[in-house]
Structure formats: structure tokens, C-alpha cells
Amino acid sequence: MSALISTVRASLTYRGREGHWLWLLHRVSGLGVLLFLILHVIGMSSAFVSLEIHDRLLEMYKTPPFAIGELALAFGLIFHAVNGTRIAILELKPELWQKQQLATRLAIVIVALLAAPTIIIMALGSINAFFGPGAGH
């Protein structure tokens, strides 16, 4: 247990700047997306067991806790996809490693450009569903 705590603490306190934070976020986003994936696949499989259960689950997805979780999922998925591409390209072309800091900053910019409109569109959709005309149906 103490080994686990010290390894987790080392993960959090190691000062590797942006590259280290991307490494850490890649793990956290991967675990988060995996957790969602398991719940999502089991949830959608319900349609093949009973349409009644499936309907109730779809209604549950339209509640505020799930809407907020979906925003985190959007960021995690986009981040993991972009950062994973950065890792794969750098490993495929080791000579590019000399420009790793540029690649790191480029990845952050691309994540921001993709995640910002996605999160705004989804948040507006949720705000409209919860507070807009016809809310509560």
C-alpha cells in the first residue's frame, strides 16, 4: 500500500513540465473513457434485452449528472485521441523527438481547438433541454 501511495505521489509531484502533465492526463483520461465505455456498452446492450429498460436508461442519460459527465467525457476522449496521435507519431519518427516540446504545445492547442466548441455546443444543448422552452419533458 505504501508502495502504491509513493508511486502515485511520484506521478503527481515529478516536475517534467508539459510533457509530464500530458503523460499523467493520458492515463487519467484513458481510465475515465474506459470506465464510461464499460457502462455505455452495458447500457446500450439493454435495448437487446428489453426496450423498456433501454428507454429508462436513455432518460437517465438526459439528467444533469450525466450531462456534466458527458462534458468531461468529451474532453477526455478528444485529449486521449490527440495526445495518442502525438505519441504514435513521435515513436514512429524518432528524429522528430528533437521537436518534442513543439509537439507537446501543438497537441495542447489542437485539444483546445477541438474541445472548446464541442463542450460549448453540448453545454448549450443541455442548458436548452433543462431550462429552455419545453423543459421538463
Place this chain on the structure above:
Amino acid sequence: MTTMNPSAPRPARPIPQGRNRFERAMWLFMRFSGLALLFLALSHFGFQHIIVGTHQLTSEDTIVRWGLAGESITLAQLFWRLYYGVMVLLAMLHGLNGLRQVAYDYLKNKVVYNVFMAAAAALILAATALGVIALIVGVNASGAAEALAR
């Protein structure tokens, strides 16, 4: 062990050679499944979660997309079943191997690691099997018909 020249560029993570065939295969799998998921997962998320939007989802959409159990399916429904089947398989295995790498780093006790990974693998493989079986069978609307009749 060769001495490192600090000014020479270092490869990001060398491909494991020779002895560790499994790790090499997994390393390659993570790259190829990751590339496929880049298109599959992002297109799925972009369409269902952003363009359509979760608040617009109904069970009728599920029936239209995947088809009813016991009925012959259209070409479009076959496409969606294959699309989701490939995505579920790749995403689950990509996630399972990623989880294994994280668990290997943090769970130093071998017994704890083995128990954790056995439980995680059982859960992930069960969810995968459920998803794939569901995609092969089709939507079961008999429950809904009974509910409407009541």
C-alpha cells in the same frame, strides 16, 4: 549497456525486441487500434453526442439504426452493426491493455496486481461479449409491446 551521448537524440520508446513478443504485439496493437479508434470513436461521438445530441435520443432511433431481433436487416443496419462491433472490440481491448500498463506501474504487490487484473479482465470481457451478442441479436421490442398493451 552502451553509454549514452547526452546530445544525441533518443528514441521516445524503443520497440521491445526479441524475448518479449507479447509486449511487442501489444505495443503494435495499441498503435493500430488507436489509429482506427481515432476515426471510429470520434465519428461516433461527433455524430451521436454533438450533431444529434443526447437529449434528442430515443429508443426508436436505436431500432432504426440496429434493427429488430428476428427480422431481416437492411444494408444500413448491417453497416451500423459492423461499425459498432469493430469499435466495441477494439476499444475494449485497447482499454484493457492500457489498464494493464497502469496497474503494472502502481500495483507493486504481485497478488494484488493479479487479482485486480483478473477482475478487470472478467468485467471488460463480459461487457464486450454482451455488446457483441446484442449487436448480433438485434433490438428486442417485445417488452415494449407488452408495456404498451398494459
